Amino acid sequence: MDKLARHLNLAAARRGLRACADRSRIYRWEHGRVGAPSDLYQELLADVFGVAVEHVRAAGWPWWLPAYDHPLPFNPAGARAAHTEALVELDRPDRRTFLALTTGSLVGMAATWASVEPERLAGALAGHGVDEGLLTWLENSVNTLPALSNTSPQECVDLLSAAMRATISLLDTARYDEPTGRRLCTVLAQAAQCNAWRHFDQARHASAQRHWRTALHAAHAADDRDLGAGILSDLAYSATWLGHPRDAVDILTHARARTRHATARSLLDVRRARALAALHDSTGTTRALSEAEHQLERGHSRTAPAWVAWMSPADLAVDAGRCWLDLDNPQRAAAALDEGLCLLDPTRERTRAIMLTYRAHTALANHHLDAAVADTRSALDTALSTGASRCLDLVRDTLRTSLKPYRNTPIVRDLHSYARHSLDAMA
Known part of the structure; x- marks a missing residue:
């Protein structure tokens, strides 16, 4: 996103214009947080991507983007x-x-x-x-x-x-x-x-x-x-x-x-639960999680396909925790995430970073700021060790949004300072 912002600003400069593209603006376009970019920004994007302006006007946003193709x-x-x-x-x-x-x-x-x-x-x-x-x-x-x-x-x-x-x-x-x-x-x-x-x-x-x-x-x-x-x-x-x-x-x-295979069905059911929880379907989420647990118990690790052999009660617990968090049940979410962290294979650091971030959200929902800050810091350290942008973005979002109401408290200010120095060192 930083690279694309830089290219957009350069494209504007070539036209004698000044653009204010940055990572945040592109993030909002990419995730549908705002409407379509202005005509000028779409022309600049087309310039960067090498797309004819005529195609931009004919297809409309976002269908002219080169990323959209057909199965x-x-x-x-x-x-x-x-x-x-x-x-x-x-x-x-x-x-x-x-x-x-x-x-x-x-x-x-x-x-x-x-x-x-x-x-x-x-x-x-x-x-x-x-x-x-x-x-x-x-x-x-x-x-x-x-x-x-x-x-x-x-x-x-x-x-x-x-x-x-x-x-x-x-x-x-x-x-x-x-x-x-x-x-x-x-x-x-x-x-x-x-x-x-x-x-x-x-x-x-x-x-x-x-x-x-x-x-x-x-x-x-x-x-x-x-x-x-x-x-x-x-x-x-x-x-x-x-x-x-x-x-x-x-x-x-x-x-x-x-x-x-039962283990494969368990994975599909828990991912269905995640999607239903995001849609605030409490009944559907509960049924999907129950079925995921039932299928995981039926499955045998010895016969599970290699691509799903990693599926474990820890994975079920972390997704259940996220589901309960989305359904505004932080107590149940905290219990599931605590269980998942105890069961998780120590080598799976990307999953651990995500679980810690989710647990920080549950701590905030339960009004435990100290615990939320501690988990966010641990999540940041773990995400940095993996180098996974997905995990780092999740931590950054927690710092920018979930902890924003507490930004003037000493422990949150210290956390922001620690995060800036850690991320600068990585860069």
Whole structure:
């Protein structure tokens, strides 16, 4: 956002004008907090993005933005297009865009995925046969790399990107039978899904959605319905995070209908609860959380798919805490978050930072300012150690909004000072 603001101000200066674009203004555009930008700012945005003014006027805001495109069909041509899109994405730096797909398009993609059966993969393509040793190595790597993201996130992204390139190359040029093709598609789906979360954590939402789309097409080609449903639930989670809970509910309705493993259903149910809580549907939230707990108890970690094997009572507790907070029940929220923090795997620092931020909100709702300040400071330290923009933005928002009424109290002033020095040191 800072980079885009700088480019907008430079574009204005080239016209002999003075603009006042900053991070805050762009944040409000990106999250729909204000109406459409003025005609001047839209012309400046078009200048930065390389879009013709005629298209801006014809399509209107926000449809002229280059980030808005259409879902790809679930057929071989769509899969090839997703491969090409992934390779382009891997070979260029992320360009800030507002959303990769409209929320309506996300729902449409979910509905199509739920109704279309995967076509049989082509038996053999021109090129060399797929080496079993290489395929097994790719499978093992993609299953073990996510754990590296907690300690070495950039190395994890680099290795996952390399795995994606290698797998796409094999899918597009090698010779293989149908079972091997499905295994390759599963590898690509898991690598793209994991990489999507790394981009999401860095608030690169357009890149995250493009990776999730690649993952969904690959999971569909592999006929792995649980993995596809999990990827759709990731998209639904991001929709809720970005302020579109109604679309998240619709996406999860399509995804849940085709989910097989109990642990996978638990994940979808808890994410449905999050979206319903954001919509202030207390009854629906309570039912979804109850079903999530029931499905998690039915699931067995030994048989859970690799992509959801991390799902645990701690994850259920943190999401339940956020739900109760959204439903104005801070006492119940505090109990759930306390439980989640006790159960959470110590290596999962991104989740811990988010949980601490949520607990700070519950402390404020319960009029415990000292506890809120302590949790916010701990959340900041934890988020800084991960470098995840998503976690840092959550802490910043707490400092700017939730703690604003107490800004003149000594402990909050000290916290703001500590935060400024910590963030400056990181920069």
